Amino acid sequence: MSDAFAEPFEQYRNLLFAVAYRMLGTAADAEDAVQDAWLRWSAGDRSGVSDPKAYLVRITTNVALDRLRSAQARRETYIGPWLPEPMLTSPDVAEDAEMSESVSMAMLVVLETLSPLERAVFVLKEVFGYPYAEIARALDRSEASVRQLGTRARKHVEARRPRFEVGGAERRAATERFFEAVLGGDVNKLMEVLAPEVALWSDGGGKVRAPLRAIFGAEKVARFLSAIGGQSYRGVDPADMRFRRVQLNGEPAIVVDGPDGPISAVSADIGEDGRIAALHLIANPDKLRAVAEGRHLPM
Structure with missing residues (x-):
């Protein structure tokens, strides 16, 4: 295989993964989508391709659409809440409010409530800035219909994911207070840093012990977090657990590590009052692989 043949694909591989990850919500599915796009690129007739980037984004988007439609049926029978697979991000991402928002766990959860086509249009338009005309060509739809999809998707997201102007320093301070309270097992301190209507969503996928429904309210969430801190989990004694601060999805x-690798990860979503508005706890071993491998989300 010639370098000239592979070069365009390798040049845009990170972009294709970034699109697929926001479409599909897991690193494993995104990687599979990129691999499928490679197979179509390598097997197709590229003689008439004048813009490899647009062509590859189009292939990847449509592959991701097909996968998302198939995944929706599986997620309807998923045991407990379905949450995206977290990925490590650099501190620079957290400083870019729009970029970190686009990959936040809360945003990816909201994107799950869109139809596959709405999600594709939203990701391409609102995250990557593609014009509607180009998105219409990628999806083989009229520009008018794509605009309708985009408007509907944006209103849906704005209604469920309001934007708060919380600065990076304030976010770090709030989450540091939360982490100190969690690690100290102090219910009263936890109550102080949690918003009254805080929600905790946990994803065990039916493979490990985890609440099958969201927990709402500061008191219930604080007591749950305080209780699990002193319990063994997945056969790991609390004394053998190690806690490390990381950046996940901006x-x-x-991340809680056992002797053999991560056993859970929890990220915090900050509300406009500077307190924790939502928590996402990932315990499904299948969704901790990227973290275990130290994979960073390409931006």
Whole structure:
């Protein structure tokens, strides 16, 4: 295989993964979508391709659409809440409010409530800035219909994911207070840093012990977090657990490691009052692989 043949694909591989990840919500599915796009690129007739970037984004988007439609049926029978697969991000991402928002766990959860086509249009338009005309060509739809999809998707997201102007320093301070309270097992301190209507969503996927429904309210969430801190989990005694602060999906997070690798990860979503508005706890081993491998989300 010639370098000239592979070069365009390798040049845009990170972009293709970034699109697919926001479409599909897991690193494993995104990687599979990029691999499928490679197979179509390598097998197709590229003699008439004048813009490899647009061509590859189009292939990847449509592959991701097909996968998303198939995934929706599986997610309807998923045991407990379905949450995206977290990925490590650099501190620079957290300083870019729009970029960190586009990959935040809360945003990816909201994107799950869109139809596959709405999600594709939203990701390409609102995250990557593609014009509607180009998106219409990529999806083989009229520009008018794509505009309708984009407007509907944006209103849906704005209604469920309001934008708060919380600065990076304030976010770090809030999450640091939360982490200190969690690690100290102090219910009263936890109550102080949690918003009254805070929600905790946990994803065990039916493979490990985890609440099957969201927990709402500061008191219930604080007591749950305080209780699990002193319990063994997945056969790991609390004394053998190690807690490390990381950046996951543009947000401060804690990864809990056992002797054989990560056993859970929790990220915090900050509300406009500077307190924790939502928590996302990932315990499904399948969704901790990227973190275990130290994979960073390409931006």
